[in-house]
Amino acid sequence: MLRYHKQVYFSQADIIRLRDFTSYINTLKWQYTSHCIDSLKYRALDIKGVLNFIKGHILDCKDIFEFYADDISRDIIKACYRVSYNNKVDLILVIGKDKHIITIYYNSTGDNHITLKKELYQRAIK
Numbered sequence: 118m119l120r121y122h123k124q125v126y127f128s129q130a131d132i133i134r135l136r137d138f139t140s141y142i143n144t145l146k147w148q149y150t151s152h153c154i155d156s157l158k159y160r161a162l163d164i165k166g167v168l169n170f171i172k173g174h175i176l177d178c179k180d181i182f183e184f185y186a187d188d189i190s191r192d193i194i195k196a197c198y199r200v201s202y203n204n205k206v207d208l209i210l211v212i213g214k215d216k217h218i219i220t221i222y223y224n225s226t227g228d229n230h231i232t233l234k235k236e237l238y239q240r241a242i243k
Contacts, residue, residue, distance in 0.1 A: 119186045125238040138193045139178040145216035147172060153218045160222055
């Protein structure tokens, strides 16, 4: 599986693919994996509030900071969206290609991920 992070490299073609992926995802109904629900139990104070927020949310490809693609086909398998939730935290939504939420977690609004391991991600071909 190929990993991409916007702090490392998104090509113009990736941006177009992410826009198309997001447009497609927005036509589907939300689904939640058991992992997602289990992780929410430990991370969310207001599970119902978070799920209601997500239910009414339309995804924007500009909110994608990381995505994973198939090694051969380059099809997007899952994408990670950072969505503003309130003035203190953002929601990180890891969403599969069928609009199933793999996991949800909180991130402080000011967290810029200084511990990012850039060597794990694809880079521009020179």
